[in-house]
Amino acid sequence: SQELEQSPQSLIVQEGKNLTINCTSSKTLYGLYWYKQKYGEGLIFLMMLQKGGEEKSHEKITAKLDEKKQQSSLHITASQPSHAGIYLCGADKGSGYALNFGKGTSLLVTP
Amino acid sequence: NAGVMQNPRHLVRRRGQEARLRCSPMKGHSHVYWYRQLPEEGLKFMVYLQKENIIDESGMPKERFSAEFPKEGPSILRIQQVVRGDSAAYYCASSPISTYEQYFGPGTRLTVT
Numbered sequence: 293s294q295e296l297e298q299s300p301q302s303l304i305v306q307e308g309k310n311l312t313i314n315c316t317s318s319k320t321l322y323g324l325y326w327y328k329q330k331y332g333e334g335l336i337f338l339m340m341l342q343k344g345g346e347e348k349s350h351e352k353i354t355a356k357l358d359e360k361k362q363q364s365s366l367h368i369t370a371s372q373p374s375h376a377g378i379y380l381c382g383a384d385k386g387s388g389y390a391l392n393f394g395k396g397t398s399l400l401v402t403p
Numbered sequence: 404n405a406g407v408m409q410n411p412r413h414l415v416r417r418r419g420q421e422a423r424l425r426c427s428p429m430k431g432h433s434h435v436y437w438y439r440q441l442p443e444e445g446l447k448f449m450v451y452l453q454k455e456n457i458i459d460e461s462g463m464p465k466e467r468f469s470a471e472f473p474k475e476g477p478s479i480l481r482i483q484q485v486v487r488g489d490s491a492a493y494y495c496a497s498s499p500i501s502t503y504e505q506y507f508g509p510g511t512r513l514t515v516t
Contacts, residue, residue, distance in 0.1 A: 325503050333509050334406065334407060334509050335446075388501065389434075389505070390436075391448055
C-alpha cells in the first residue's frame with residue numbers, strides 16, 4: 293500500500309520566518325493533496341497537485357510536486373499565527389476521492 | 404451555512420458494545436466519506452456513500468463495520484462488538500460531487516475500554 297511520510301513531524305517558527313514541509317510517497321502519485329487542520333476542527337482543503345513539476349500558490353502558501361511525482365513540498369512565506377495547525381498531505385490510487393494521509397506536520401508560529 | 408457536523412464528539416464504549424457515529428453533511432452535499440485515524444497513523448479512507456448507496460467500501464474492515472446514508476437523516480457509521488483496536492478518531496467528510504476537495508467534520512473520538 294502507498295505510504296506517505298511527512299517531515300518534520302513538528303515545527304516551531306517565529307512569526308515572519310519562512311518554512312518548508314515535505315511529503316514523500318513510497319509510490320508514484322496520481323494526485324497529491326494538501327490539507328490543513330486547525331486544532332480540534334476538521335480538515336480544510338488547500339491545494340491539489342497532479343502533474344510532475346507542477347507548482348501552485350494560494351496566498352503565502354506554495355506547493356510543488358517533483359518531476360518523478362513522489363515528493364511534494366509545502367512552503368510558507370512570512371509565516372503568521374494564522375498559519376498554525378496541522379498540515380497533512382494526502383494521496384489516492386486514482387479514484388479521485390479515496391484519500392489516505394500522512395501523519396501530519398504540526399506547525400506553531402510564535403510572536 | 405453550517406459545516407459538516409459529527410456527533411458525538413467523544414464516545415466511550417466497553418468491549419463488546421456497539422458504537423454509532425453520526426455525520427450530517429453540509430447542506431446540498433450528497434456525497435459522504437468516512438475516514439479513520441488510528442493512534443500514531445494518518446487518516447485512512449474507509450467508505451464512500453451517496454444517498455442510499457455505498458459506492459466504495461474498499462477501506463472498511465470486512466467484519467463488524469457498516470455504513471449507511473439514508474434518504475433522510477445523517478450518515479451512520481456503525482461498529483458492532485467493539486474491540487480495543489477500534490479506538491480511533493473517525494472523521495466524516497462531504498462534497499457536492501465526487502471529488503478530492505472534501506469538507507471534513509471535527510471528528511468523533513472513540514475510546515474502547
